[in-house]
Amino acid sequence: MTKILSVKNLVIKFHTFDGVVHALNNVSFDLQKGETLAIVGESGSGKSVSMLSLLHLLPMPPAKIENGEAWFYGAGKEPVDLLKLNRSGISKIRGGKIGFIFQDALSALNPVMTIGRQISESTMEHLGLSHAKAKEKTIKLLDRVGIPGARQRYDNFPHQFSGGMRQRVMIAVSMACNPKIVIADEPTTALDVTVQAQIVDLTKELQKEFKIAVVWITHDLGVVAGMADRVLVMYAGAPVEIAEAQDLYANPQHPYTIGLMNALPSVKGHEDSRLTSIDGMPPDLMEEPHHCQFAWRCPYTFDRCWKEIPQQIMVGENHVVSCFFDVENRRPRGHV
Amino acid sequence: MSEHIRSQKPDSTTENQIMVRVQNLKKHFPITKGIIWSKQVGAVKAVNNVSFDIMKGETLGVVGESGCGKSTTGRAILNLLKPTSGKVFLEDIEITALNDNELRHLRPRMQMIFQDSYDSLNPRHSVAKIIAEPMVVNKTGSPAEIRDRVMELLELVGLNPNHAVRYPHEFSGGQRQRINIAKALALNPDFIVCDEPISALDVSIQAQIVNLFQDLQDQLGLTYLFIAHDLSMVQHISHRVAVMYLGQIMELTSCKNLSDNPLHPYTQSLMSAVPIPDPTRERNRTRIILEGEVPSPSSPPRGCVFHNRCPIAKDFCGDKMPEYKEIIPDHFLACHLADDKGGSLITV
Ligand SMILES: Nc1ncnc2c1ncn2[C@@H]1O[C@H](COP(=O)(O)OP(=O)(O)OP(=O)(O)O)[C@@H](O)[C@H]1O
Ligand SMILES: Nc1ncnc2c1ncn2[C@@H]1O[C@H](COP(=O)(O)OP(=O)(O)OP(=O)(O)O)[C@@H](O)[C@H]1O
């Protein structure tokens, strides 16, 4: 496998009126060509910030990138550090080599421009297509994402589409310029399960067809199970576990991941009457972390957990976890 | 303590008593045209002829796609929206026949909890004041009694009584939902409509709140109508589930029947779309993908409202609406084809 993106030691803080929000503490991960990486985690754990920062979509201030690199291997022969690019540098990549899909398509699309023009103009800009070619490509693409009567709908505005159809348009936008990566931030959260299933299937098909790496941010572990090659579990601003999907569900290693899996209802329903919940709640990000951020809620906490921040360690092929405790063997991990 | 109408506490022998009975409930919203001389040009048939019973101490789940009429059903039952027609009973009291004054006396017995836990709490009031409010309004006791009851309620929902002096913004989403629950419990209700009460919460917190709902039901004998998008959560918490489509109930049965033997083609497709958190199973299952989109409730299709998307529809399905009836014991269904097969499994 070859890397398409490599994020290293990303630290982001928000300097707000009330104090400093430690949004991301040392986030490192790789994205491979053509794979689907799911990012899961509670609200506020830093899923969106970690991705928006790469595309320079965070408001700065209050956001400040305090540390980190994000090497993108798809912009030419040499890798580029996305975080170091200037405004024109990133705008060549954003919407071009890196596309994105947001939860709220209505606010992400331009409300006063027809969807056809929105897609055509971006292909003209990023791919240098002529007007006529851009239009043909756009119609083909709209047809491909399942917009009935694509040629007629070319001249429609975003509000003239239903929620599910709008999300299909967003997918077309994100994939119009032959991207290497598409970042999808909760793209199906607002949709009904039946529509969600259609959108997930469509994304999977297109990804295979065009060989795109997809980062899929979600809190739905069911959706993740169906589509992700690998999963990154975020907790309080840092990845706590990264593993292949099959491995993560069969063999979760971090106490938080284990807790999450147990908190899900089984598909059968009422008989197994109680869910196993994780006590407590996520920590206040206003305080600078000095120890494991899960220690307050973790059933395995021991003295070391309150003294150090656990680093990522390999526990298997393609499986890393940030925890001092070996849950499987019920003992602290050796020298980590 | 309270003077409002309240039935005897349910004991174990009352298990099969009906708490809520809904008969042919309809709620249509008029569509009007013109501002000054407005005239009705149509109606959104948000809830169109639904009937069901909820037993004492039972949780009836309601699922269905956005806009199918779940919230409207909940509100119409509580008379927060005046039903267009149909009857609703709370035990033997016909709610739909009460005048405003009688209804006000009955209110404490029926409560509602919403998804939007933040907006429903007044940001300028302390938690104590928020929870006390319904008791103050209904004059259920002296200030000291109410204060004691607030502490009791906080403890009941798993909050620290010392936090009574704090304000809503100082709490997390899950804690705010606990505050809402405490407020809803203040007047000792029998019946609570829970409208997406966990949808805005994280998975790990959802489990806490769902457990709380179940514990409270066990302790207080509460009856719930539980509305949610997440079918697996609904199945977990409910005893029986109603599946709605375009303002009507397509199928209503026990959770077990729903997962083992769903009869309605709409239920089958809905169940097949719910993602299973298990990569092996999720990747190897067959989905029934529905064509097209949900029609508008202002112009529902003739005949069976599902027929234009139904994978097994026959010509006659477009002619008349199938009767909603108990096709086999404890299994209610509205589908022509089940009639044909005497209720045996219809497969898509
Ligand atoms: N503009 C901002 N100002 C201050 N803090 C912010 C801002 N944007 C994000 N944050 C904080 O950064 C942290 C990470 O936010 P982020 O949006 O990445 O969370 P998330 O994991 O995407 O959550 P969700 O599931 O709710 O979308 C949160 O604690 C959030 O409060
Ligand atoms: N006050 C109103 N006036 C007009 N139409 C309404 C009103 N309230 C609801 N509706 C319509 O009635 C239908 C049912 O709405 P309802 O809110 O009950 O759906 P729901 O099943 O709760 O959906 P969701 O899952 O999105 O909450 C929808 O088409 C909605 O647009």
Ligand code: SF4
């Ligand atoms: S490092 Fe310690 S507190 Fe943190 S998750 Fe592991 S065992 Fe729990």
Ligand SMILES: [Mg+2]
């Ligand atoms: Mg987010």
Ligand SMILES: [Mg+2]
């Ligand atoms: Mg609703």
